[in-house]
């Protein structure tokens with residue numbers, strides 16, 4: 001991989017300030033780097049990217065796929081955000097990790113490559129977001145992807161791959177490589193086999209990337225398995241989008257530059273970006289637009305004046321907007337900020353996938369990733385990785401399944417849940433959204449629940465801490481185990497992200513509102529029951545010695561399940577919606593991703609997603625960023 005010194009785009013403060021920019025991108029993360037790369041394909045367009053974190057390019061902790069377990073929670077890579085106490089989830093403050101370096105969260109994520117269900121995107125369009133249906137987005141899923149066909153892998157898998165795929169739905173030459181891990185937890189085979197005895201739609205899907213992923217299967221990861229020297233390494237926004245563009249003279253990227261606010265006129269026009277570098281404040285002017293890509297939290301920066309593209313990451317985008325005077329006047333005034341653009345949807349609609357699960361110990365002789373507690377096994381794994389990029393260090397976790405709630409519930413339970421969703425006035429969802437969520441609950445073709453097989457022992461008593469969670473509890477040390485988790489596709493519980501201070505270095509109040517809606521408890525309860533059913537089914541049950549977490553629970557009793565879920569809940573790392581797309585008054589940005597009430601400002605990152613999707617979200621973030629880039633080109637005739 002190229003050294004930073006060989007990448008002219010990565011520049012000093014002085015060089016950055018010397019240039020004039022058509023577009024300034026706030027946040028060099030997942031979406032931000034896509035937009036930067038696509039806009040600078042035109043040599044006449046100048047783009048400046050401001051990233052708060054370091055470059056971290058070529059860092060082996062990022063490049064080696066398994067190391068995500070070590071870099072989450074490390075300030076060199078992670079913002080270390082925390083939620084406010086979650087009143088419906090044990091009153092705990094939960095870690096809310098977000099990547100803080102070039103590549104953003106794509107540099108620290110688990111690398112699972114999943115697309116939402118067709119219905120997810122079609123429902124975005126039904127909410128009035130023109131051009132965001134499944135058929136509109138499919139070309140952008142293909143555009144960002146380079147599917148590394150297993151027929152070409154240079155290493156042999158430890159267990160046979162049973163997942164089917166149809167190359168027509170995949171990209172052939174996009175920037176982000178996707179592949180199947182060649183080392184997989186051996187008992188995932190039995191898990192898939194046991195699941196497939198439980199019903200047609202619970203077994204293996206025909207092709208999980210064609211808009212219908214119901215079933216249980218080994219998924220793709222964003223790991224490069226092409227034959228070159230990147231084989232077996234993380235494929236992310238830096239390797240796919242930044243490095244191939246880093247010699248373009250029309251692209252400049254400044255790291256360690258924290259955007260504090262946008263320069264916004266009284267009329268809502270954004271003309272520049274204010275940022276801190278080495279403790280000193282600077283302003284860069286923008287000639288066309290600012291793109292905010294700072295992520296779910298940063299949106300408060302929307303105080304500027306031209307069309308900035310905000311790609312700071314879903315957490316940070318709302319913060320940047322509010323610091324910039326764009327948001328709800330009553331919230332801004334509490335932090336002493338004058339409201340320049342009245343946009344009360346900024347920071348609202350924050351929605352995260354919450355997840356819970358059970359932990360199991362395996363029978364004697366069976367190995368999981370817990371083997372990496374043992375020096376000899378670590379040595380063997382390292383040797384395999386260094387020799388030909390094989391073994392557990394080359395692998396991302398990716399055994400998963402999707403099941404419809406309607407397949408697990410009785411018709412009267414489905415009707416009761418729909419009633420609870422439709423009659424609730426306190427969720428922050430508008431009537432149209434509630435109707436779509438209620439319909440999807442009854443839909444036998446929609447995966448309202450996701451299941452993931454986590455290949456190691458996890459400390460579920462410490463789900464609030466992303467560091468403690470990865471250490472096995474004392475009583476399981478030296479034993480081999482795994483965890484099965486269940487996640488809700490469309491959580492009803494919603495929260496918000498708002499500033500509490502005008503200091504850009506202070507964290508905003510991050511409130512995902514975990515489990516504040518009873519519907520989420522009902523859906524997750526069905527998921528836990530499903531987990532117990534699968535582990536009691538051959539050939540999976542023969543692999544299990546005991547359930548280590550919780551040691552006792554009556555899974556037939558709703559109250560016991562609810563009490564358990566409220567104690568054992570955590571993030572699936574998928575916050576969205578804090579600057580959601582939608583009609584005026586419903587969304588904070590329109591369906592061209594322009595911030596309502598402003599001129600010269602777009603948000604392009606995970607925060608614009610108007611309704612949560614079934615599955616992990618990075619494929620969708622890449623697709624949004626590709627589409628957003630085309631929208632900018634269309635709007636400016638570039």
Ligand SMILES: Cc1cc2nc3c(=O)[nH]c(=O)nc-3n(C[C@H](O)[C@H](O)[C@H](O)COP(=O)(O)OP(=O)(O)OC[C@H]3O[C@@H](n4cnc5c(N)ncnc54)[C@H](O)[C@@H]3O)c2cc1C
Nearest residue numbers: 027029030031052104105112259312313316606616617618
């Ligand atoms: C630990 C973890 C595991 C995950 N696992 C998966 C997975 O396996 N599969 C999957 O599909 N999804 C996963 N996700 C989710 C996915 O990675 C994210 O949703 C996606 O990367 C978000 O992209 P983004 O562009 O919105 O934000 P980011 O990629 O987070 O980019 C935001 C960028 O803006 C920068 N920034 C923020 N504020 C400022 C500021 N004020 N000034 C300048 N720069 C700023 C940040 O440092 C960052 O680089 C995971 C996420 C995390 C955190």
